[in-house]
Amino acid sequence: MSALFRRHPSEADLALFAGGELGPVARWRIESHLHGCAACRDLVGEFFELRSQVMDLGELPPMDWQALSGRIHRAVEAGRERPRALPMWRPAWSAALAMLALAAAGIYVWQQPAAPAAVLDASAGGVEVRFGDQQALTLVNAAQPETQVQWQLTADTASARYVDPQTGQITVNNVYSQ
Amino acid sequence: MFIRSSVLAACLAAASALAQTGEPLDPASALRFQLAPDSPLAVLATNLGDSRVETRGGAMVLDLRATLTLRNNSPKSVRGVTLLVLAQELTAGGKGSVAVPSLNVAPGASFPVRVNLRLLRPLPAPVGPLVQLGLDGVLFSDFSFFGPNRLESRRTMVVWEMEAQRDRQHFQAALAANGPEGLRQQILASLARQQSRPRLEAQVNRAPTRALSAAVSALTGKSVQLAVLKLPEAPLELVSASSHVSGGEAHSPHIEYSNRSGRPVRHVEVGWLVRDAGGREYLAGSVPASAAPDGVYRFFQGREPLEGISGMRGFLSQVEFSDGSVWIPARRALADQGLLGLLPVSPEEQRLSELYRTRGLQALVEELARFLR
Numbered sequence: 346m347s348a349l350f351r352r353h354p355s356e357a358d359l360a361l362f363a364g365g366e367l368g369p370v371a372r373w374r375i376e377s378h379l380h381g382c383a384a385c386r387d388l389v390g391e392f393f394e395l396r397s398q399v400m401d402l403g404e405l406p407p408m409d410w411q412a413l414s415g416r417i418h419r420a421v422e423a424g425r426e427r428p429r430a431l432p433m434w435r436p437a438w439s440a441a442l443a444m445l446a447l448a449a450a451g452i453y454v455w456q457q458p459a460a461p462a463a464v465l466d467a468s469a470g471g472v473e474v475r476f477g478d479q480q481a482l483t484l485v486n487a488a489q490p491e492t493q494v495q496w497q498l499t500a501d502t503a504s505a506r507y508v509d510p511q512t513g514q515i516t517v518n519n520v521y522s523q
Numbered sequence: 524m525f526i527r528s529s530v531l532a533a534c535l536a537a538a539s540a541l542a543q544t545g546e547p548l549d550p551a552s553a554l555r556f557q558l559a560p561d562s563p564l565a566v567l568a569t570n571l572g573d574s575r576v577e578t579r580g581g582a583m584v585l586d587l588r589a590t591l592t593l594r595n596n597s598p599k600s601v602r603g604v605t606l607l608v609l610a611q612e613l614t615a616g617g618k619g620s621v622a623v624p625s626l627n628v629a630p631g632a633s634f635p636v637r638v639n640l641r642l643l644r645p646l647p648a649p650v651g652p653l654v655q656l657g658l659d660g661v662l663f664s665d666f667s668f669f670g671p672n673r674l675e676s677r678r679t680m681v682v683w684e685m686e687a688q689r690d691r692q693h694f695q696a697a698l699a700a701n702g703p704e705g706l707r708q709q710i711l712a713s714l715a716r717q718q719s720r721p722r723l724e725a726q727v728n729r730a731p732t733r734a735l736s737a738a739v740s741a742l743t744g745k746s747v748q749l750a751v752l753k754l755p756e757a758p759l760e761l762v763s764a765s766s767h768v769s770g771g772e773a774h775s776p777h778i779e780y781s782n783r784s785g786r787p788v789r790h791v792e793v794g795w796l797v798r799d800a801g802g803r804e805y806l807a808g809s810v811p812a813s814a815a816p817d818g819v820y821r822f823f824q825g826r827e828p829l830e831g832i833s834g835m836r837g838f839l840s841q842v843e844f845s846d847g848s849v850w851i852p853a854r855r856a857l858a859d860q861g862l863l864g865l866l867p868v869s870p871e872e873q874r875l876s877e878l879y880r881t882r883g884l885q886a887l888v889e890e891l892a893r894f895l896r
Contacts, residue, residue, distance in 0.1 A: 353828070384828050388770065465727040474617065481617040482610045483641040487588075492877065493717045495867035498725050498808040498820070499792075506870060508877040511590070512635045515870040517622040521674070522727070 353385060354378060363392030463522035467496040467503040474503070474520040484518035487511075549576070553585050555652040563597035563661055563669050564604070567633055576653075578646065585642040585653050594633040599663040601628040602684050605676035607659040610642055620659060620674050624683035624870045627664075627893065678790060681849045682841050687871035693854055694875060695891050703884055710879045710887065713872055716864050723797075723805045724823040744769030749776055749795070752838035754856045758784035759791060761812075764837045766795075771829035773797065773820050776837065778812040787845040794840040796865060797822065800831045806865055809840055838862065 362375045466473045473483040488507035496505040506517045572588040595601045603624040610617035628634045660670030662680040698706040749764035759780045766776040791812035798804045822829040842850040879887045
């Protein structure tokens, strides 16, 4: 598998793939990854299953669309026939503008990326905290290759411990997500 | 007008970035180390060795290889030191620490602490030092402590010191009972355990997962009960523990315990073991038993994610009481439960076995004797 396809797609992309909602390039990339990754294939299988379960939930309750349409038309007509008390001030327009502003604000907030996740990594090479893709801090192990590195995780700390080759002392590196 | 000013701003930013990339940065200006005036430790020297700051593309990379030489100005022996490492940034996080346990620094003596870190920052470089170092705590031989303790380093260092005393006693007893050859057998067994201990690489994601991921996890995952290991003389009893598991991912376990010690408890920690689909067991981590922040653990074997989790176990690994005293499991209890081969050895056992590996049996015997005087 080439480096391009080695990296696991996100769960969201796999879910979108299972739902047939990805563009052609993303779909091709994920298909190529799935050829060589059993774990992601299983996950996509679960998404397929989940999707079929959701689709089996049943039809929406019946609704009288004609009656609803009639009510909307009557409300619009009643609004037109009402006399205008203040010709220069148009409450309907003001309300519409306010709604538009609210909708724009809503879209703006919705499109803002969520605060990136704090991710802690612990391995023989060191410990790292990053936020999304942005590295925040890496404490590097300086252990000699033959020295054992003991690493450990808690929910908010990643630790790596080794014997420092220069000082002969135990050194414990920790990074924190909080 | 707007377009013209935007272009101008972009040009200025690019020029600024180019200016930064062309200018070598001084590692000394990237680091600041400060101690409180009443600190029992004093800085004798700071050596930045081959530390360097360089620019790569649009980012600045700080590779810090610093050695600090500190002197114990107190009338007591120092057993452990924790330095707080703060990386300058606007967002939260970027906090680390470098701790040195298993010390035996007499009053007036000096000792080195090495700090190796790598920091990546987008250009332009922020104003001021990139990394600030400070003292979080010092533990003395009588278990007294000095420092702001922002990282709960007091509890951690007390646990390390108690483990150190426990494990030194174990090796001293082997030496007393069976002579140097008996000690050699014990230390070789320790080195073998360290070599063969099954390990997982792991990643913890602290942020709440995205709604889609959380919903899928809730539907596809399952709640798994941890089999609770009972250690004799434990002051608390683990009543139940469970974790939500989905594939090779697991959430921090929810743990219930009952306190049978009659003493108020400040902190409880539980060791957490996971078993893969092939039946091999690993230490997944250590989790606080109360008010634990939720995290999603992803486990890897090499580069591949763990295929699945077939079972989990939990055991009481440490208890801190409200008076600051700490309980840890006895070595015998860990051995009886088959945990010695699964848990990392204590820092002191690691230090002693490394001493044997690099300097031989006689050096180890002399080192053990130093603590009997």
